[in-house]
Amino acid sequence: MRATITGTTLPVLQIELAAGEKVIAGPDQLSWLMGPVEMNTTTSTAGSSGLWGAVTRAISGGGLFMTEFEARGGAGVVAFAAQIPGTIHEVQVDGGRSYMVHHHGFLCASAGVELGTGVQQSLGAGIFGGEGFVLQKLSGRCTAWVELGGETVIHELQAGQSMLVHPGHIGMFEDSVHFEMTTVRGVKNMMFGGDGLFLARLSGPGKVWLQTLTAPKLAHALAPYMPKAER
Template sequence: MLQGFELWVPPVPLEFDDGMPYYEIIGTDAQIVQFPLKRGRQIMCFSGAMAYMSDGIKMDVQLAGFQKTFGRLAGGGSLFQVTYTNESGDDNAYIACTGDYPGVIVPMNMSSTGKIICLRDSFLCATVGLGRPMTNISAGFNPASNPISFCCSGIDFIVQTVENGEYAFLMAMGTVIKKTLRVGESIVVDGDSVLAFESSVTVDVRAVGNIAAICCGGEGIFNTELSGPGTIYLQSMSIDKLRRLFPPHVSSSSGDGDGGSSD
């Protein structure tokens, strides 16, 4: 692709000693991620993410302390953190997770990625290996470089931070592309197009232009500017865009109580 952009495609997952992949992504527009759950391995997710699982898998629900719970809620997660553990003694157990809106599932190898910053509501689940630390999901402030950027960058005040662990899985919508920014390289984006970026990327704003551009361009006063070094992930659709396409409908009821008109 032009200018260093790459069409994101699911990477080939690591494999267990028996050749079984760590995960399998199924489907196209509303995907499922399925995991072979070896003995003692775990899947960590938020409430409602589990789609189906084999017998003998134990579910454990926990708050994990006030600070972590508040961080999950502020970052768009659920009140409870759920872990599923294979306690059956069978290496052929399995479990699958899916998002609560149509989208594609983006796996992140946290061993090589380190810490990433993503939009609220985007974290789906994570694998927990034997003897490996659990992926830490918390809330962080918009990592803007100054107060104006913080308020006007188009990225939420509160974002999700994901770090540590094995594999983490994010929910995206539409087509996902990625670009690795060099030191000092910047890109101007619409805030709704941002899915995630590495913690080394800095956030700033850039004025759209003159009065005509501000009033008629449809982009507001500022656009988001992301600067390297680091990798960014962009999406062609977002849950916020989808919500704007289908605004809440408020029905007005008539005096007869059935909302209809009388002849």
């Protein structure tokens, strides 16, 4: 298996599969394919062997169904394009470390990937914290690719070091990083700050990937230029 990421603002991931190799992605991620590549859409993949596992994966944004792309009888190519301007990152998941990924960050992975729901916060703060509440848990033994919006800023947090982040700008972090929602201090900040009532506190040790663009903010910026429905 060989992967190539082409482009800058709207990159595309192309994966060359040798005969018998397989890659797993969401059913709406495929951009194009070449060669004898067969598709199999199923709930029983990405670490899920039953309906409940598929449901928990879907809650985190991974989808109830996943599609397996397998090269049969020869080499093939599968491509996945970014859905918003941003970057695509390759992640080596070795079984001893897992990652928490933002709601729609998982792009695809080789066989051996396990996708689930990573929840590390109390229910009340999670509901009001928006995007920071439900995170995908990426684990297993595989090579995975994650899509982040805009540019990517990486921080290596040391033990005892922490940072406050708007939940939507959290792209991915190692499972050694502690995550919790905190309230914004000050009445004026909460009422007029424009960033909601909650920020996420990320505490080390571990690596954090932050994304500079979120889908809601992109949609908000484009809204004035979209045609209005006639009444």
